Amino acid sequence: MKWIKIMFCILLCCISASAMAQSITVNDTYTAQNLVDLLTKNSSCASTSSASVSGDTFTGTQNSYGYFNSGTSTFPFTEGVLLSTWSSSNSVGPFLRNQGGGNSSWKGDLDLDQALGIKSINASVLEFDFVPLTNFISFNYIFASNEYQDDFPCRFSDGFAFLIKENSSAAIYKNIAVLPNTITPVSSENVHPIISFTNSSGSTSGCSALNEQYFGQSNTSTTSSSPINYSGQTIALNAQTEVIAGNSYHIKLVIADDEFVYYDSAVFLQAGSFVSKVDLGADRLLATNNGICFGQTYLIDTKLPPSYSYKWFKNNILLTTETDPSYTVTDAGTYKVEITLNPSTCIATNQITIEYTPEILLNNQTMIQCDADGDGISVFDLTKMDTAIKGNDPSLSAVVYYKTLSDAKAAINPITNPKNYNNTSANQIVYARVSNNYGCSNYAQLNLQISNNTIPTQNPITTCDGDTTQDGLYRFDLNSQVSMQVLQGLPQGLTVEYYLNLTDAVMQNNSLPNIFNNTVPNQQIIYARIINGADCYDITPITLVVNTFNPRDFQEENTFLCNGTAISLTVATGYSSYLWNTGATTNIITVSSAGDYSVKVSNGNGCEATKTFHINPSGIATITGAEIIDFSGNQNSILIEYTGVGNYEFSLDTSYFQNDPKFEGIAPGTYLAYVRDKNGCGLSVPYPVYVLDYPRFFTPNGDGFNDTWRIKNLDLLPKSTVTIYNRYGKLLKQLNSSAIYWNGFFNGHILPADDYWFSLNFEDGKIIKGHFSLKR
Structure with a gap:
């Protein structure tokens, strides 16, 4: 069993070593000067002094600041200075979810509170004095925090600041x-996904x-390869500011928890990134x-003392004659300056690209322009020259006009009424x-001249009032009736526009259409503006005259011509000419057939009028028959049937x-029907109707009235x-032309009062039946 424990320990050590190999390493034993030297890499371009560092005050053996190294991890900075709100060694990855460290006895920083408006606790501070030899300093950093967890970035953030001031x-x-x-x-509140x-729940x-x-x-507890023990971090950022070369400054790099000691944060400062640079601008x-306008110069100014040594390069080629602190650019290129900062041996360099x-x-x-009254002053529509001035370049701005070149360059006092x-x-x-899309401007001259051309007085343009209403108003084709006369003898290429009044002609407002109906009866003056391209050649009045011709009794006439007769058509004498549609040229003609006849007459002005005669045919009608409705009492009627072309x-x-x-x-009864022509052609032959x-x-009472039925x-x-x-169908009597x-009576006997029936049989087979009453 002992060897199993030994193997387990070896495996655990390997895993730990592997994890450490993918994380940063931290050394919290560095002094303030060690850290400042690390940050500046002992650069001679900025002298430092009075370094101090403070932080963790409660552990006794651990510091909240120190040196870090990326080792074999993927952390963006190879090495640098670490400031945190807990023991700096806790910054070593991978990330493990925790609530953090710190202690209420570890105080915050008042300058940080004032800068960010927070109430800080557990502050770590690195500060020092420095004297820059250039006009610009910067350094690189990454902010990391355990407040990149849950929804904390929506509500919380620790605070840090890089505070700088002149001493x-x-x-x-x-x-x-x-x-x-x-x-x-x-902060985590201001930068987050x-x-x-x-x-x-x-x-x-x-x-x-x-x-x-x-x-x-973001780093999670499952991200075993995260180099640092923080839940999230920013990209590498740059802190920078302008300074005055040779002046003394104090810088204070500080980070702290905001009010509570939980969920710590850190700032990683890249070693050697704190440098005194040359700021040549963007x-x-x-x-x-942001390019430079064509034709302008641009001054690249280092804003450094002339006692330094300067080398200027354009596109990596040394400009051997340029040794001043500034250089004036006149064309595009990449410009670099290399400065030896005396009395040190520090060399600062930077470059800028100019397009x-x-x-x-x-x-x-x-x-x-034409001058209406000859005083040398007229009205110009300057905007008509916009396109010509810009060369029809649509990418350029609208043209703005000025009275002086100095006003144009200063963009002050523009002409507010360029159209008049x-x-x-x-x-x-x-x-x-005129400006382009880059805000650059250029200038052009517009010379305003007065035309000195003259046009001979024009003859009136006359026409006849050619419509049915002779009111002295009629149309003119200005191009064909006027322009040919106006342009006669003038140079080729001129055109003409027409206007109702002189003011409009000068201003080119409200030009008249080519087909123009005069608005003043009989005689009206309009104005012809003769144009040479965009310029006015001259303006001349044109008199338009409309002659009316309204002869008496020239309305259309309608009359009738009886078949087989003739009629004379006549108009008054005294006109200049006559022309009938029959070809006759007299004031009277005789016609013997119906139709439309017209005569056109003219007067001394050449105006014409036409009279039309509508000759309608007429004649005596012929009665061809009659449609008779009889045996109907008061409904009896006669419809006369006829033929003819007249009005009857x-x-x-x-x-x-x-x-x-x-x-x-x-x-x-018996009637004679007649048809009479209303136009006086006569009466038809009478036609008998029964x-x-x-x-x-x-x-039948013998009183001599109505005693018989017939x-x-x-x-x-x-x-x-x-x-x-009788009502029983018995034949009582038969009547004809001899017994009417x-x-x-029937067979000598008087028949009683009663209703009796009859049947009338006509020769053509027509039968009419009815009944009547016998009253006693």
Whole structure:
């Protein structure tokens, strides 16, 4: 059994050795000066003094500060200074979940409290004085903490700061342990990934990521290879600040728990990273929109004493004549300076890359405007030259105009009304300022000149009012009717625009369309602006005249022509010309056929008017028959049937004519139908019409009234017969053209009052049946 225990111990030692081999090592016996020398690597570029260190006050044998070495682990720094809020040896990995160390008797730091606004406890402090020989210091560090557990980063953070101040009575500390380009202190609350935590009861809590790009990694209790015993850490960060070469400074590097001793933190300072550097500023690159504008110079200034020795390089080539503390750059390149810091033998070096923006290419321009009143002052729309000045480069900014070049360069007092700017003198020069996407500017001149061209007085442009309303308003084709006259004798390439008034013509506002209807009746003045490219050649008034021609009695006429006759069509004499659609050229023609006839006449101004005659055919109608409804009492009617092309009226007695060929409520009898042409062409040949009917009763009482029953006009139908029956169908009487009535007797006997029936048989086979009453 003993050998088994020996093997177990050997295995445990191997595992421990393997784990240690993957973790950092810590030595907490270093003095304050040892730690400062380690941090500065005894650099001669910054002299240090008055080093002191303080920390753990309760263990007696362990320090909360010390030296660390990465060994074979993956920790980013090979070696350096460690400051923590518990025994520094506890920082050795791997990470083991714990609540930490510390003691309430181990106090915090008042300067840290003031810098971060916390109430600290268990503070570790390394501080010293130094005198930089350059104008810039920096060092590298990593912050690690056991507060990168659960949801603690959402609520808690230990505090640390790198406090620096000049050694003078009025100086105050400045914290340079901040996120890049901010004043935000580095802490687990300010730098962490997304936090989502579920506790043992199943409740969840968390918060969004904050400055996650500066978070390095999380370590868990299962991550046996974590080099340090902290649950999370930042990436390697850099603390930096400007200083004044030769002045004395005090720096205080401090870390502490915030209020409670639990869950410790540490800061790892990279050995040799505390250096006095040369600050040449950030690279001036196009990619970061920080390039130098084309044509400008850039001063690289070390801001160090001229007593130092300087070597300047451009693209690694020594500039043999440059030995000053500063160098003026005129073109792109990577510039490096190498400085020997006297009286020490320290050499400081740094470089900066300079890129130049592309040149902004602008074009000087001249703009010529017309002068309405000849005083040498006019209105210019400067914006019309924007595209020409910029060379049609859409990447450039809008053009801004100034009265002087100095104003343009200072970007002050711009011309506020560039679309209607009044020049202040003949041939005035204004200045255009244009910028690119990098904020660089260039300038161009715009020469404002007044045109001295003149155009001869123009003849009026006349036209006739060619529509039906002779109101003196009509359309003009300005290009074809006016421009040819205006441009006659002028140089080639000119164009013309038209405006209602002189002001619009000068300003080029509200140009008229080519097809223009005058707005002032009969005569109106408009203005022609003659253009030479973007310039005004001259402006001249144009008189537009609209001649009206409205002859009397020229409205359309409608008339009728009777078949077989002729008619004369005439208009007044005295016009300059006549032209009928028949080809005749007189004021009168005779026509013998219906149709549309028109005559066009003209006056002395060449204006024309047209009169149209609509000749409609007419004639005597021919009656072709009649549709008769009879044996219907007061419903008897006659519908005259006819042919003809006229406009007709109708009559049954030549005394009364009606428009409707149908006559209703006609009494039985003989009629002559007539059709008359309303247009005066005449009366038709009469047409006889017969309407038959029978009495509805008769009274054969011998009083001489209504003593017989007969069908009126039956004698006109000699081949028709009427048969009379009693209610039982017994034949009582037969009537015809020779026996035309019945007296109410049968075989010499008087028949009683009663209803009797009849049947009327026409020659064409038509049969009409009815009944009537015999009353006594």
